[in-house]
Amino acid sequence: MRIILTKDYQDMSRKAANIISAQVILKPDSVLGLATGSTPVGIYRQLAQWYEKGDLDFSKVTTVNLDEYRGLSPEDSQSYHYYMEKNFFSKVNLRADRHFLPDGNNEDAAAECARYEALIGSLGGIDLQLLGLGHNGHIGFNEPAKDFVGSVHLVDLAERTIEANKRFFSSAEAVPRQAYTMGVRTILCAKKILLAVSGEDKADALFRTLNGPISPKVPGSVLQLHPDVVVVADAAAAGRLSRESGKDG
Numbered sequence: 001m002r003i004i005l006t007k008d009y010q011d012m013s014r015k016a017a018n019i020i021s022a023q024v025i026l027k028p029d030s031v032l033g034l035a036t037g038s039t040p041v042g043i044y045r046q047l048a049q050w051y052e053k054g055d056l057d058f059s060k061v062t063t064v065n066l067d068e069y070r071g072l073s074p075e076d077s078q079s080y081h082y083y084m085e086k087n088f089f090s091k092v093n094l095r096a097d098r099h100f101l102p103d104g105n106n107e108d109a110a111a112e113c114a115r116y117e118a119l120i121g122s123l124g125g126i127d128l129q130l131l132g133l134g135h136n137g138h139i140g141f142n143e144p145a146k147d148f149v150g151s152v153h154l155v156d157l158a159e160r161t162i163e164a165n166k167r168f169f170s171s172a173e174a175v176p177r178q179a180y181t182m183g184v185r186t187i188l189c190a191k192k193i194l195l196a197v198s199g200e201d202k203a204d205a206l207f208r209t210l211n212g213p214i215s216p217k218v219p220g221s222v223l224q225l226h227p228d229v230v231v232v233a234d235a236a237a238a239g240r241l242s243r244e245s246g247k248d249g
């Protein structure tokens, strides 16, 4: 695992975007696994700028997103479909038929999970998976639990996640209670993983993800098992990592 420490959010966004950019330059038909939330907004903005300048071409790229709320249609302004369209898809030359998310509108959870897992398999797997990190250590919507769930599944969102995500909704009550998410095996099968983390409020989660025991109580800790993970963290998010390594030295 490589950890790249950056000054601040902007620096983190630029360095993470550089890694995605290198992936697309080296393999123009890459399958990119994408994330939503606050963390990647700056990364998508940077990639879009490089596309605008003519430095990047997404015409052969395919994307698959980690997750989507259950019950929200793509047109819903709180859906992850909408977020991706607004922050990335509409800004670059990705083909409209080459970006995929779980279908939040599919009421048949078993069918939706099987469909999405099979879809990722049919693409030949993910070349580079971008991840953010939840305050409780979640990746995708793999919430702290007794056991890991391997494949795409329907999950009940943790209270802490509902609290964290209510800023995007009119109230906590308006946050959907369930989501479809890639499972930890789906994520670990990606050839490379890029974990982007920013802010002091993530310092504890990042420390436990990288240094704690591998446990479904901190879902991100499974990343310790992956052979090719790059963590790009700003100084605030890396605060506890830096403090604790200072104690050892």
Ligand code: F6R
Residues within 6 Å of the ligand: 034, 035, 036, 037, 038, 039, 040, 066, 067, 131, 132, 133, 134, 135, 138, 139, 140, 141
């Ligand atoms: C989003 C996702 C989540 C977020 C995490 C961090 O697709 O899967 O795991 O990455 O909740 O969210 P932010 O970046 O908003 O702090």
